[in-house]
Each structure stands twice: as C-alpha cells, then as structure tokens.
Amino acid sequence: MGERELIDDVAGEPLGRDFFDRPSEVVAPDLLGRVVVHGSVAVRLSEVEAYGGPGQDPASHTYRGRTPRNAVMFGEPGHLYVYFTYGMHYCANLVCMPAGTGSAVLLRAGEVVAGVHTARIRRMPHADGPGMEGLARRVPDRDLARGPARLTVALGLVREHNGTDCCSGGPIQVHEGRPVPPAQVRTGPRTGVSAGADTPWRFWIDGDPTVSPYRAHVPRHRGRTAR
C-alpha cells in the first residue's frame, strides 16, 4: 500500500469549516483522534490545547487584542496559525469560531500514522545519507510528533504556512480519523503557560504514549545569573 492509500485508509474524509466554527474548548477535545495531513505525512492528534479570545484568556496570543503577529487568529475558522517561539521553534494552531473572535487550538502532540520516514528525516535532516540510517532510527516512533514543536517539524509546517486554509482542498487538511470517546479524553491545566494556568483547557487521550510529558510553567531568569 502506498503512502497516499495509507493516508486515505486511516484518515477518512476531510473536515469542513463548520467543524472549526465552534468555541475552541469544544473543538479541542473533538480534534483528538483526528488526522492532520500535509503531503505524504499524516499525524493522528493525541494532545491539544484551547486558547480563547481577547480579554478572556490571559494565556492566549490574542489576549491583548489584534497585532500583526496574531492577525491570522482573527481570520476565518479552519486556517492555520503558525508562529515562532523560543528563538528556534514553530508551533501550529487551528483557528476556531467566526472571523474576528481570535481563538484557536494548539496542536501539542500526535502519532505519525503515515510518512514515518519523511517525518524522521525532517526531525533529523543530517541523518539523511548513506550509512546514517542508524542515527535516524534513534528517534523513537512515538517521539516523532511528541510536543508542539516536534509535531510542527514532523508535518513539515513552517512560517510560510501561516494563514493557510485547511478547509479548501489545499495541501494541508484535517481529516475525520477516528474520534475519541469522551470517556478516553482527559483534561487538565495547559502546559508551560504562566497565565491562566487554572483553566483546564488541555485535552489528551488517556494513556496514549505520544502525549507530551507535563511540565508546569517555570519562570525564566536570564541575563542576571553570573556565567
């Protein structure tokens, strides 16, 4: 079975814009078990986080209103919001609610269900050569998309994909996959978020090995320590 057929087999039909035209905290648990497809790589989501709109959610990029950076979050639902963080990582979100709302769901982790080789090379590009197969194999399958930055790399998403419409038959789509029964969905505080940590808007599949390890927010202290 080729990768295209494999994706069709596990992913099912693409989700329409109506799916995303709902509050992010409603869309988020419904995204678990869904399959994000970009080219030959498909990732089944196991962990997501919901972020609210201006003035509602201090953890959200849109909390202080619209800026050039977060403009995509105020656009149509079903679009991709890709941003750069920590000076070296990209994270991907799916925009929710009607245009102007400013809410989205962060894709935190998932399982690579198709295009494993491609995802592995993206994670370790220097291992794509003769004799380097052993090095590439050092990344366990379950770690390929375990964490928001790793998931973004595995799917091949970059800054240029910011604003991409995932509901118009383009190269990036979200497919129906196999939704997760509510009994298997766990909720808790969001990871690494300093503000709004009391809002239990992190959703993950109970017992799934690809869920990223929880880390509470640790305040950074930089520039003051003697080195």
Next chain:
DNA sequence: GAGCTGATGGTCT
C-alpha cells in the same frame, strides 16, 4: 528514567 541547562530570536511593553 528524572532533572537540569544552554541555545536562540521574535514580540510586545
């Protein structure tokens, strides 16, 4: 395995 740390640059106040 857990725990720590350095790397790195865009964004916003």
Next chain:
DNA sequence: GACCATCAGCTCG
C-alpha cells in the same frame, strides 16, 4: 529588555 504555548543533550542514579 523581559518574556516566551520548547527541545536536545548532558549528567546522575
């Protein structure tokens, strides 16, 4: 100029 929705690589046990 402080803050980040992070990760890889290293120690230690």
